[in-house]
Amino acid sequence: MDISTPALLLDLKKVRRNTKAMTARLASKGVNLRPHLKTAKSLEVARLAIEGNFGGITVSTLTEAEFFFAQGITDIVYAVCIAPSKLDRAADLTRRGAGLKIIIDSVDLAVAISGHGGQFRVLIEIDCGEHRTGLDPDHADLLEIARLITDSENAELSGVLTHAGQSYNCRSVQDIRQTAQIEHDAVLLAAARIKKAGYACPVVSIGSTPTVTFGDDFSGVTEARPGVFVFYDLFQAGMGVCSEKDIALSVLASVISNRPEHQQVLIDAGGLALSKDRSTGALDTDFGYGLVCDALTGLPESGLIVDSVHQEHGNIHISDVDTLAQFPVGRRVRILPNHACMTAAAYDGYYVVDGNDIVAEWPRCNGWK
């Protein structure tokens, strides 16, 4: 691979396998897969992830929504509570034909929407225990928001949405299953309250890769929004959600220094190229800033990790002299990331690889402009 390092590699076969497996799993549960593209931010990955599904996607920024809509994907949930100043941008997408749904968790936003000149489809976000955004499912404001949106001539209540982000704190499959049930029950309770009060609630949306992978009960759920499953990463593998072999994303790096006297090898992928995400620090096996693999086979190099980073340097501690000698200046390695969403964000695109051949370059839509 004659490309400058650091570079972001995407294993096409693994992405296909991951998206097909998730599609099959959710189809077997009778739930629509609405993949969250915050991880990939790529049209080509979006197309693989919606293949065999109903075609809807999830995004984390309006920049992503505009990008995917411009390329022909119309059914989009913007799954971060919208700031009032972004209503103009959302309304513009709807005016141009996008089937955009926004999410809110406050009466203030419901009032702002009903007083706005644009048209909106609205999901109410429910907090199922992560305590990020969302309303507790028994919150009094839930029905007030449902009423305000339903009564607004320019808005339509699409339903409810939740995200069991607390599943990332689970340390066993059993924990994840329990969390999935909590996620399910919370959003169903909110939906039931809305329907009982006489308002429509056609969409009941859940999502997180761990809970969607291990949850049992999808009754009443209409769609699921996992994201990181398209690539997976060391954190998901450490949680048992995937295996290391499923990780489709890696950073190609070059050895730039080999220092036997300090038992270290330095590579040209550091805090920017790998991200400073340290999520595996909370798991049984701490992978530092990433797992070192052979550049050609993609297989781990005897458990070596990038143990510290500077902006453009990654440090690999190697105490064994013979092992150290296997990493001369110029050798290339692949680093598997802790957290695919954070690592990929430093790059404007992917080198798509099939085995060791680069078969395509796929751009990403980063930023917020």
Next chain:
Amino acid sequence: MDISTPALLLDLKKVRRNTKAMTARLASKGVNLRPHLKTAKSLEVARLAIEGNFGGITVSTLTEAEFFFAQGITDIVYAVCIAPSKLDRAADLTRRGAGLKIIIDSVDLAVAISGHGGQFRVLIEIDCGEHRTGLDPDHADLLEIARLITDSENAELSGVLTHAGQSYNCRSVQDIRQTAQIEHDAVLLAAARIKKAGYACPVVSIGSTPTVTFGDDFSGVTEARPGVFVFYDLFQAGMGVCSEKDIALSVLASVISNRPEHQQVLIDAGGLALSKDRSTGALDTDFGYGLVCDALTGLPESGLIVDSVHQEHGNIHISDVDTLAQFPVGRRVRILPNHACMTAAAYDGYYVVDGNDIVAEWPRCNGWK
């Protein structure tokens, strides 16, 4: 400021003040300032930083080198040990007229350079105690590399370079002063060995914002390469290298959720917009993922911090009900960053502000392509 959030703001007056102060300090020591543009990655910031100086800069990627050279800045040190596969790219810059200097720390690289078809100016990197890249100043390979480069028809030995990155571990001004002396002594020892062996060593280059700010002894040093001083950040302020008022970089964010029942406010700047850098976690005052300031005055809001982040969410814990009420949905805040280099990297440019007016937009050159 009618811009979408999150957005990266740069306070023009503070940048000017910071660059002028560093220029004056180094001029008073008789040392050339070669600002490290890895923080700013911006032509306009580069111009402010080299104003009143000799015009040379430092970069952390060949992408930066190409960017600045294309805009007319020719004297460039690429201050990361070069990978053999990047020699072609470096040689191309030199061929096109750039006064590019590359750095190496191994005999292997010296051999690769002397066998390459291009022309190179080479600095040998010295490890003054950070134990990142570089040769220990008394390392036997130092003179072998000096000989190989000096004897190569296509290469010129420009001198020695070191970086006291361990100054970031200092916890007092006295510690920083001692580290500055160690940095000075290490690189001077290496330069003396090279000269004594009969090779040229015109450049003696040091650099790190803390050591350059507090060092006493610059004898024999020809240039210094601080970088983060152009913007500063909470980590530098926490070390006593600057004050919070000197921090020129901030992230403009909007409140997207206000949850009295959970004593929290959520903003639309999360792990991507702020970075996952947690460097202040090692200091007396831990600022989490950033310090919350008023959007208009830029002044801190009673010590509130972003205590946790998700990809697009930042959480601010606020236990006091009255304080919480001051952050309704839609309010804007500015977040001062832990580490300017990491936070700025998520954006393709700066909104340059003078007071509360956006006076310019300056692009950044991110990535490695």
